Amino acid sequence: MDTRISVIDKRLSNIKNVISVASGKGGVGKSLIASSLALILSKKGYKVGLLDLDLYGPSSHIILGVKNVLPEEEKGIIPPKVNNICFMSIVYFTEDKPSPFRGIDVSNIIIELLAITQWGRLDYLVIDMPPGIGDETLDVIRLIKKSRFLVVTTPSKVSMAAVGKLLTLLKELKLPIVGVVENMKMNNSGYVKNIVSKERIRYLGSIPFDTKIEEAIGDPLRLYKTSFMKKLEDIVLSNNIING
Amino acid sequence: MHEWALAESVLTAAVETAEKEKLKKITEIKISIGELQQIEQDLFEFALNEIIKQQDKMLKNVKIIIETEESVLKCKNCGHTWKFKDMQKKLKENEAEAIHFIPEVAFVHTRCPRCNSPDFEITIGRGVSITSIKGEK
Numbered sequence: 001m002d003t004r005i006s007v008i009d010k011r012l013s014n015i016k017n018v019i020s021v022a023s024g025k026g027g028v029g030k031s032l033i034a035s036s037l038a039l040i041l042s043k044k045g046y047k048v049g050l051l052d053l054d055l056y057g058p059s060s061h062i063i064l065g066v067k068n069v070l071p072e073e074e075k076g077i078i079p080p081k082v083n084n085i086c087f088m089s090i091v092y093f094t095e096d097k098p099s100p101f102r103g104i105d106v107s108n109i110i111i112e113l114l115a116i117t118q119w120g121r122l123d124y125l126v127i128d129m130p131p132g133i134g135d136e137t138l139d140v141i142r143l144i145k146k147s148r149f150l151v152v153t154t155p156s157k158v159s160m161a162a163v164g165k166l167l168t169l170l171k172e173l174k175l176p177i178v179g180v181v182e183n184m185k186m187n188n189s190g191y192v193k194n195i196v197s198k199e200r201i202r203y204l205g206s207i208p209f210d211t212k213i214e215e216a217i218g219d220p221l222r223l224y225k226t227s228f229m230k231k232l233e234d235i236v237l238s239n240n241i242i243n244g
Numbered sequence: 245m246h247e248w249a250l251a252e253s254v255l256t257a258a259v260e261t262a263e264k265e266k267l268k269k270i271t272e273i274k275i276s277i278g279e280l281q282q283i284e285q286d287l288f289e290f291a292l293n294e295i296i297k298q299q300d301k302m303l304k305n306v307k308i309i310i311e312t313e314e315s316v317l318k319c320k321n322c323g324h325t326w327k328f329k330d331m332q333k334k335l336k337e338n339e340a341e342a343i344h345f346i347p348e349v350a351f352v353h354t355r356c357p358r359c360n361s362p363d364f365e366i367t368i369g370r371g372v373s374i375t376s377i378k379g380e381k
Contacts, residue, residue, distance in 0.1 A: 076249030
């Protein structure tokens with residue numbers, strides 16, 4: 001009998017809110033939005049955790065500039081604090097080498113991480129999800145019952161086709177959807193907003209393509225000053241995403 | 245110590261199972277420890293005993309039997325099978341420690357000794373599991 005699942009609820013019991021930043025499509029800015037959301041919440045004074053579940057291509061550590069830190073071992077593992085955010089990622093264990101995992105291994109890693117990570121008290125745990133509706137998404141749905149989903153897309157029809165499938169699945173399973181953020185917007189098209197509204201899902205807002213964002217990657221202090229971050233903060237506050 | 249979290253998961257799962265089976269008391273738990281996870285058995289047993297002390301009467305005087313399971317790996321590319329202990333000495337300390345926390349990072353830090361493929365599977369001996377529970381109704 002696999003014993004690890006029994007203890008996951010206990011590990012998450014002192015976390016008030018879980019927000020999984022997800023998308024059906026890769027390259028839409030999930031990791032940037034997840035990391036930035038964690039920074040915004042932390043700046044507001046909340047106790048925040050960030051869990052990067054993109055096991056093949058973890059990138060939150062690059063965005064936050066995480067270097068030379070490792071979890072502490074204490075009745076499990078305690079995520080190190082980075083910019084006042086408790087940050088957990090597979091990268092501590094892979095040393096950023098290529099990670100050729102099959103599906104069963106992905107599930108095993110997620111279960112192990114959830115079973116041994118001692119988050120302590122958190123107001124928010126933000127999860128940076130990998131793209132798609134594969135093992136990681138199914139495991140978060142199965143194992144983290146209190147997760148709400150913040151879905152990210154770009155204005156592209158290609159992106160929206162894949163994101164639509166994720167939204168359909170979440171709706172079918174009656175899971176709480178915070179809403180949809182349209183990232184990297186370059187014109188006034190109402191394409192995404194129309195589709196999302198027809199599905200009776202909240203369209204949270206759009207973030208214009210920020211040509212200077214790349215210069216701020218790896219430096220949270222510069223990230224705070226970007227137009228991307230300001231717009232995301234507006235979206236978070238105007239939609240009451242923060243609820244204590 | 246990370247062994248504490250695993251010990252806690254074993255006892256939580258055992259109590260959950262006993263409750264489902266309507267047992268009043270658990271008399272014996274048999275645990276298998278896969279070699280790949282490189283559990284420190286002394287620490288693991290210490291954690292089990294400490295948690296049992298804090299638990300209710302369901303676990304009072306429970307007999308714990310721990311068996312270690314050899315870890316066998318099989319290459320999906322060339323079909324070669326090998327044992328983790330054969331390659332353990334070649335691992336750097338940080339790599340061995342990473343596998344201790346997350347056994348699947350063996351796919352990151354090791355390769356098939358015959359064809360060098362990272363595409364292998366853990367046939368047996370991954371981590372901690374309960375093999376049997378005995379109790380009284």
